[in-house]
Amino acid sequence: MQTKDALRVAVLGCGSVGSQVVRLLTEQADDLAMRAGVPLELAGVAVRRLDAPRDVEVPAHLLTTDATALVTSGVDLVVEVIGGIEPARSLILAALESGASVVTANKALLAEDGATLFEAAEKAGRDLYYEAAVAGAIPIIRPLRESLVGDTVTRVLGIVNGTTNYILDKMDSSGAGFADALGEAQELGYAEADPTADVEGFDAAAKAAILASLAFHTRVTAADVHREGISDVTAADVRSAADMGAVVKLLAICELRDGPDGQAVSARVHPAMIPRSHPLASVREAYNAVFVESRAAGRLMFYGPGAGGAPTASAVLGDLVTIARHHRAGTRGAGESAYTARPVLPMGETLTRYHVAIDVEDRAGVLALVATAFAEHGVSIQTVRQEGRGADAQLVVVSHRATDAQLAATVAHLQQMDIVREVTSVMRVEGETE
Incomplete structure (x- = not known):
């Protein structure tokens, strides 16, 4: 040299x-x-x-x-x-x-x-x-910034916060509630004394903004990212996911969508059920993984320790x-690429699916009334099952894809129905195609 x-x-x-x-x-x-x-x-x-x-x-x-x-x-x-x-x-x-x-x-x-x-x-x-x-340590910025710059990235789906992944993994593997799993994460040093930035999704939302900006060549800030944390995820939610062959993960989801005025960007962070067959479902403990979909390269996955x-x-x-x-x-690398200046879709216009658990009266016609509520808001039901009898009767409904606004309106409608004692759980479903 x-x-x-x-x-x-x-x-x-x-x-x-x-x-x-x-x-x-x-x-x-x-x-x-x-x-x-x-x-x-x-x-x-x-x-x-x-x-x-x-x-x-x-x-x-x-x-x-x-x-x-x-x-x-x-x-x-x-x-x-x-x-x-x-x-x-x-x-x-x-x-x-x-x-x-x-x-x-x-x-x-x-x-x-x-x-x-x-x-x-x-x-x-x-x-x-x-x-x-x-x-x-996971190389994801450079692949998006350089390796895939000749391709069209259509979706980035990732587990980008090790603290929340450890908590949800512990809830899945041991049946623990959120508070107990968080306490264990803090004892092991995976969670801070004040875990708000992690468990409420702020950390993941910042990372989603960076990933969306790179993937779709447009400026996306943390304020543009719809954010929900995991503090409301219950052991019952995790068990319900297991019953349908799924796990609960906090996901950062960035997508290229067709909006009302052309292509737009969707960026969101929230807990979701994903099937155990999905590559992200096997990401355990405090590890991170990012799943990238592009038109030419297809599906790519990046996995490894996400912090430390x-x-x-x-x-x-x-x-x-x-x-x-x-x-x-005497050169320099690529700078910011924000030439598309695509708009960011509000969460209400984002296409997603819902898993809804509903405590209902156990009498004839209940299922038909619930199905009608979904239909009135343009939401198609994919599966429905009844659990329990009498005072313990519960319907678990999984919808087909619809806008988040349609699904939210459906849940609000259900909460006002006389036959519904309580909507006990609402969670989005990801990782499957229809």
């Missing part, structure tokens, strides 16, 4: 991911230099507290609490793994304006204001890479090596 001046790397944040980035940069320095074609030199690590305990030992002279000074000090590459909106946004913009390329794992920022970051990178003529922002310090750092280092190669060649 021809000797080259080293590229100076600044790391913002030294938590579980940042500390592993520092470790890999140090331990694999020689190999990374050979792969990148130029040495990668750690120039500094910005932290909140100099005396905080860390997973790896960082030389004191590399630590600083002045992140702004670090990213504007003439470094070549900046790794942002502090998360959140601010100061991350200001630091990334300052780095780009100062001539540094950026690798970020910040899904929340990209989903909220990615357009500003991409525009700044374009103006500065620098790279902005973010493989680590979605699904940890070392797996996420692996994705960060992959981006660093790629950008270093661009520096060496």
